Amino acid sequence: MDKPIPSAIAATTLDQVIWNPDGLVTAIAQDHATGAILMMAWMNRDALALTAAEGRAVYWSRSRQKLWRKGEESGHVQRVREIRLDCDADVILLRVEQVGGIACHTGRQSCFFRVLKQDKWEIVDPILRDPKQIYR
Amino acid sequence: MDKPIPSAIAATTLDQVIWNPDGLVTAIAQDHATGAILMMAWMNRDALALTAAEGRAVYWSRSRQKLWRKGEESGHVQRVREIRLDCDADVILLRVEQVGGIACHTGRQSCFFRVLKQDKWEIVDPILRDPKQIYR
Numbered sequence: 001m002d003k004p005i006p007s008a009i010a011a012t013t014l015d016q017v018i019w020n021p022d023g024l025v026t027a028i029a030q031d032h033a034t035g036a037i038l039m040m041a042w043m044n045r046d047a048l049a050l051t052a053a054e055g056r057a058v059y060w061s062r063s064r065q066k067l068w069r070k071g072e073e074s075g076h077v078q079r080v081r082e083i084r085l086d087c088d089a090d091v092i093l094l095r096v097e098q099v100g101g102i103a104c105h106t107g108r109q110s111c112f113f114r115v116l117k118q119d120k121w122e123i124v125d126p127i128l129r130d131p132k133q134i135y136r
Numbered sequence: 137m138d139k140p141i142p143s144a145i146a147a148t149t150l151d152q153v154i155w156n157p158d159g160l161v162t163a164i165a166q167d168h169a170t171g172a173i174l175m176m177a178w179m180n181r182d183a184l185a186l187t188a189a190e191g192r193a194v195y196w197s198r199s200r201q202k203l204w205r206k207g208e209e210s211g212h213v214q215r216v217r218e219i220r221l222d223c224d225a226d227v228i229l230l231r232v233e234q235v236g237g238i239a240c241h242t243g244r245q246s247c248f249f250r251v252l253k254q255d256k257w258e259i260v261d262p263i264l265r266d267p268k269q270i271y272r
Contacts, residue, residue: 010255026162028173035171037164040227052252083252087240091176093248104223112229116188116219119146 008053014045018090024060025090029070029103032081032095038103039111041070043092048083055080057094074134076100100129107131144189150181154226160196161226165206165239168217168231174239175247177204179228184219191216193230210270212236236265243267 017025023045029038041059043051047067050058054069057078061068071077078096085092104111106127113125153161159181165174177195179187183203186194190205193214197204207213214232221228240247242263249261 008255009252013252013255013257016257026176028164028176030171030173035166037166037173037229040162040164040222084248085250085252085257086176086247087242087244087249088247091247093173106223108223111222111224111227112220113223114221116145116149116221119144119149121149121152121221 009049014049016089017045017048017085017092018088019045020090024062025092027057027059027092027094029057029078029094029096029098031098033097036110037112038078038096038098038109041068048092051080051094052083057096071099074100074102074105076102076134078103102128102134105131105135107134145185150185152225153181153184153221153228154224155181156226160198161228163193163195163228163230165193165214165230165232165234167234169233172246173248174214174232174234174245177206184228187216187230188219193232207235210236210238210241212238212270214239238264238270241267241271243270 024042027043028040031038042062044060047058047060057070057080059068077099080094080096082095101109107129108125108127113123114121115124160178163179164176167174178198180196183194183196193206193216195204213235216230216232218231237245243265244261244263249259250257251260
């Protein structure tokens with residue numbers, strides 16, 4: 001990070017979160033209007049601070065080892081309506097407005113588009129937009 | 137485990153799940169009727185197989201290092217209506233009927249009872265039943 005993290009969330013409030021040995025917590029994104037669970041990702045301290053400060057979901061990409069402003073490539077920004085913390089203080093729940101109605105990189109509303117049916121993972125949700133059109 | 141795991145889910149279906157280096161995936165439990173996110177826990181291969189076979193949520197307790205049939209002490213069993221897998225195949229979503237309407241060990245419906253408000257984690261959900269009455 002080149003710039004200091006905005007401080008819409010106090011250090012003491014961040015200190016109440018139980019970060020894992022890698023400095024991360026899991027974060028669940030839920031559509032605030034429909035209740036649909038959109039995705040699960042990871043946050044470090046900076047990601048949570050930025051999410052609170054900017055009002056949009058910012059995650060930590062473990063594969064790319066960098067902060068990831070959800071929607072920075074796709075435009076599918078998550079506007080944050082509420083940030084919740086669980087009883088063990090190691091899971092964050094974001095209630096969001098999903099811009100474009102698509103959270104998944106496959107072009108679906110939700111990443112949870114496979115259901116266990118008769119012992120197989122079956123795809124049950126449609127692709128709303130071709131990923132080639134999303135990531136150009 | 138003393139007994140073999142019932143096989144309502146095939147080995148090849150379990151093989152499609154991407155288990156982390158500890159052999160675990162995160163599992164989110166969502167109330168199937170209200171959409172409320174109840175809790176997040178962990179599953180190993182046996183936990184997922186048992187969940188599918190028994191139709192109730194079975195997790196892996198990292199603190200106790202053993203299988204944990206949700207509700208075994210509290211009676212707050214989660215009857216599983218649907219099992220979903222995410223795009224990266226490393227998060228399970230259970231849509232459940234929450235027996236007793238309480239998922240959290242604090243006696244609340246959901247573990248996500250704290251909301252970030254004016255820079256503080258504020259408890260916003262009521263205790264429905266005293267934990268001392270739940271865990272006797």
